Amino acid sequence: MFHRRAPVIVGCVIAGSLIGGARPATAQYFSQVTRPRHILEGHWQSCQEPSGGPYAERVYDHVVNGVGQFEVHLGPRREFAMFLGVQDEHREHDRPDNLLKPHRVPLQGTRLTERWEIPTLNLAFNVTRGGGDRTDCEAWFVLLEPLDQTSD
Secondary structure, three states: OHHHHHHHHHHHHHHHHHHHOOOOOOEEEEEOOOOOOOOEEEEEEEEEOHHHOOEOOEEEEEEEOOEEEEEEEEOOOOEEEEEEOOOOOOOOOOOOOOOOOOOEOOEEOOEEEEEEEEHHHOEEEEEEEOOOOEOOEEEEEEEEEEOOOOOO
């Protein structure tokens, strides 16, 4: 008798913990890598903290063989940054060593899109504001890839 109820009990405990522990996500990144040479590809959403707080930011550290090569800052909102090396302390996006200029994506007509080429790292970084925006969130598609696109 216990064996038949065990899956139901376990399922209820898991469902309850998911529902009870659910909190609104303020910063979400969903990877959607379609080509193996893409370093970072996916959907990024920067949402405002509850009660009108700041918008969320996420930092991607690119590490090769245990050595931090560079870090990419997604957000807040329409700000982006890329710095050589990886460090724990936050770096402001308007610093001169930010490799992405301008660091805030400008509105071009009705579109928000930007492509930065970073020849020193042989990288191109593309961001495009996508659908699904809410008044307290901005949704972006991001793609970080090598500049030299050889066949995969």
